[in-house]
Amino acid sequence: MVVGVTLQDVLDFGDGPAAAGAPFGPLAPVRTPLSYGAWVDVAPGWLRAADELFEALRADVPWQAERRQMYDNVVDVPRLTRFYGESEVWPHVLLPEICRAISDHYLPTLGEPLVTAGLCLYRDGADSVAWHGDRIGRSRFQDTIVAILSLGSTRTLALRPRGGGTSIRLTSGHGDLIVMGGSCQRTWEHAIPKTREPVGPRMSVQFRPAGVR
Ligand SMILES: O=C(O)CCC(=O)C(=O)O
Numbered sequence: 309m310v311v312g313v314t315l316q317d318v319l320d321f322g323d324g325p326a327a328a329g330a331p332f333g334p335l336a337p338v339r340t341p342l343s344y345g346a347w348v349d350v351a352p353g354w355l356r357a358a359d360e361l362f363e364a365l366r367a368d369v370p371w372q373a374e375r376r377q378m379y380d381n382v383v384d385v386p387r388l389t390r391f392y393g394e395s396e397v398w399p400h401v402l403l404p405e406i407c408r409a410i411s412d413h414y415l416p417t418l419g420e421p422l423v424t425a426g427l428c429l430y431r432d433g434a435d436s437v438a439w440h441g442d443r444i445g446r447s448r449f450q451d452t453i454v455a456i457l458s459l460g461s462t463r464t465l466a467l468r469p470r471g472g473g474t475s476i477r478l479t480s481g482h483g484d485l486i487v488m489g490g491s492c493q494r495t496w497e498h499a500i501p502k503t504r505e506p507v508g509p510r511m512s513v514q515f516r517p518a519g520v521r
Pocket residue numbers: 426428437442456465480498499500511512514
């Protein structure tokens with residue numbers, strides 16, 4: 309879906325946070341090395357235009373509900389999603405700009421750009437994603453990078469070594485960027501656990517290279 313918002317509209321956004329300048333700040337993430345050659349970078353509050361992007365994506369993305377087989381039952385997947393490939397028109401003019409900025413930063417490490425945008429909407433604390441690695445495609449056997457931009461309510465992004473070990477819990481808040489790299493998708497798992505806290509909606513945008521999902 310194409311929406312009638314240009315990048316200039318976003319940059320000119322009245323008194324909003326983006327009005328002070330660029331929609332995102334300089335990217336200077338703090339890295340935590342993990343075991344087995346995995347690492348995670350965190351850039352809190354990197355996206356300044358988080359309010360505008362959250363509202364626009366919530367309204368304009370044709371969110372999809374999925375169902376999946378679980379033992380003898382078919383159950384609702386507890387979140388809404390929408391995936392945008394590199395040849396599709398993305399639902400907000402800022403998303404390609406954001407993707408390009410992250411790609412430029414990680415190009416020396418990754419050697420290729422991030423080109424897809426996976427969107428998830430967690431409607432409340434009952435929505436979640438279970439422990440998994442993004443291992444569909446090349447990430448099953450190659451190091452890669454998955455960058456996650458968070459919008460809306462703060463949730464925990466948990467990470468644990470695959471096969472067991474101590475988990476770490478990162479706060480993923482409005483405008484925060486968390487980047488998993490190295491062997492992270494093969495040797496670690498991540499999850500957004502359910503919470504009983506009265507949280508509002510939270511959205512994530514995952515930027516990945518071609519052939520990684
Ligand atoms: O929403 C998030 O922050 C994580 C999403 C995720 O891990 C996935 O969709 O593979």
